Amino acid sequence: MQQRHRDQTGVGRRQFLGTTAASVGTLAIAGCLGGFGSGEDPFDDYGPQAAPVESSAVSWDDLGDLEGELTIYSARTADQINPLFEEIEAEYDDFEIRPDYDDEGDQLASLLEEGENSPADLFYTQSSGELARLKDEALARELPEDVIDAVDDNYSDSDGHWTGTSGRVRAIQYNTDEFSAEELPDDIFEYATDDRFQDVISTRPNSGTFRSFIVAMIDEEGEDTTREWVSNMVNEQNATLYSSGSAQAEAVANGEQEIALGNQYYAGRIVGNDPDAPLDVAFTNNDPGCLFNVSGIAILEGADKPNLAAEFTRHVLARQGQEFFVDTNGEYPVVDGVDYVGSLPALDEINPLEFDLNKLSNVEHAQDLLREEGMTV
Known part of the structure; x- marks a missing residue:
């Protein structure tokens, strides 16, 4: 298989149509x-x-x-x-x-x-x-x-x-040696203000799903609230910024980080390969932090x-x-x-935000906001 000119860096459902x-x-x-x-x-x-x-x-x-x-x-x-x-x-x-x-x-x-x-x-x-x-x-x-x-x-x-x-669903990946699910907030906004997460939390701003999460937050909560969340993550929580979702989840599993905001499947891969890894996920409740x-x-x-x-x-x-x-x-x-x-x-065990995915199109605005608030890698 050939690569053309750039290298890599870095609920009901309808039935699929078959035939006889x-x-x-x-x-x-x-x-x-x-x-x-x-x-x-x-x-x-x-x-x-x-x-x-x-x-x-x-x-x-x-x-x-x-x-x-x-x-x-x-x-x-x-x-x-x-x-x-x-x-x-x-x-x-x-x-x-x-x-x-x-x-x-x-x-x-x-x-x-x-x-x-x-x-x-x-x-x-x-x-x-x-x-x-x-x-x-x-x-x-x-x-x-x-x-x-x-x-x-x-x-x-x-x-x-x-x-x-x-x-995929936005999730809270956490190191089970440091936290239990019961200790973690089910409100995404608390992760930007809770002192327990200062210096031990991470996110991945170059991810398309993270930018979509920001667009959803702007739509649900307004731009000022979203800017405050981003600013607090950068300036108050001193969040570590990753450019790889796999590396971010691995950092939580090996104890370099304690909390990571990311897609659930990165943690799922690690736990699937090593059920004893000290890694699990929790979810916020019906807010942008649990965006499907x-x-x-x-x-x-x-x-x-x-x-x-x-x-x-x-x-x-x-x-x-x-x-x-x-x-x-x-x-x-x-x-x-x-x-x-x-x-x-599974999806029916959590409560993701109900959101029209077509409303996520303004990704450039989200990128601009992240850049202006210093959340870039």
Whole structure:
């Protein structure tokens, strides 16, 4: 698998559409789009759509073959997503992914500059905020109907211009030798004022999900309150700022830090590999500190291969793709038929903030606020 030109640094749900021979007649199975064999990939038509059946997540065996090259701008780091890319490539001899890994903000800036002339077919993000911004700029194509219907509106764009592919929740990662869950506040604002956390708390401001958390805080509590929270974290709590979510969670597990504000799945990976690690997570209650967000996909308006990009997206949402996120990354699935199985709480055991993910599009404002208050790495 080749990298194009930049190196990496640093609740009800709808059913996914499968097919049976009886349900589609002479049509190909779900997602088997016309034109692949002839090398054609018409821009204006995703091809024939299959009829739904009463089933949950489909298998790759139910989908069309992937053929050709797909250029993906990925804001997910290679360690998080490259194993899935390689697994999909191994399934199809004539398919190659050309990933371009970079920071989410930099990827978005490139896409906004390139517009419809971008070489990317697809944008794969850490957070829905950048996807919503791409939609706002009319650079994301509407997805095929079956892909739109695969994922609940809470986890995707209700207008169908992007879809979540896996979920994560903002959490309080803590060292169990220093704290118990009962000792920790369930209000995110107390973490910026409680003296117990001074010099022992950390966060990761370069993360797309952290910027989305800031956007949600501005929307829920106002800009002044958000600025005060950020300022207190920097100036009063002396929060350590990390550029890697994995390194941040590892620092808590090995005792370098006692508290970390980050996505739950980073802790889940460590505990999954070492159940005796002194690391656990707690959650705030129905506030931005417990924001559920998604990593997701948008097909670019100027994509050369929109059908291939759509079929790839179906593979990510199929059972094998969803199980990868659960088993390998400790993330939450976003389609029915695949359950979260892990050492951390399932979604129905916590109380995340109810929030329209499309409202997270103003990520640049969040970046400016963080920069102005000195929370940058």
